[in-house]
Amino acid sequence: MASLAAVSEMVVIKTDGTQTTPMRQPQAESYLVNVLNEAGMGNRLANLKQSLNQAFNGQGKPTGSYQFRGKPVLHASSGNGQQSVTLFFYADGSKLMLFAMGEHVSSTQYRISIYGQQGDPNFAKGKVISI
Template identity: 35%
Template structure:
């Protein structure tokens, strides 16, 4: 499946923070993180969570980032060893992913740890736990 066939979002995402700032296609985003995450089960979960975000199945978190509503998409069983959660903001005008702001794991039914990548400070800082 290509992102242009079924995705309501554009085929580019911008990471904010310290990793990358240029737009990346969905496949490039997944490939980048698959190389950074050691667990094969978590790599599969990252791929699935990103796909969920790109096809519009992310859920609102109740949080905001830079004035935009934060959404998240998760995959894998609850537990830091197998799950993955992508936190992102949506551009309300274009109705596409404006930026991925953090990547972590689904720790409990309502708690997520920003354990892979996050912002330098604030609510989505690397190492922070977020409750939704």
């Protein structure tokens, strides 16, 4: 599957399944900076910004056969080791639907460490996926 064209808005699906209103990149960045700070991961802001740039510019990469809500999952990632940020999202028309954030475990594995979806078999907080 090819990645999407550049988009102008992102919706964040919160851990409880509720959603934010659509946000342009600066608003999404501000929202997700707060998520990182609340998780004690404020040292990852540069990598968050780079991951958001990739996502908004249509440079999300496929995650193999993973799906969320019946849609193919894309990811955008920046950094390595303890300071990486990986965004997991799917396309819904002209919007990105962000539903999980994590970090690299290895070059092919990612831990959903920042936030995920309660009860999801692949994207709940603490899960590790292989791509």
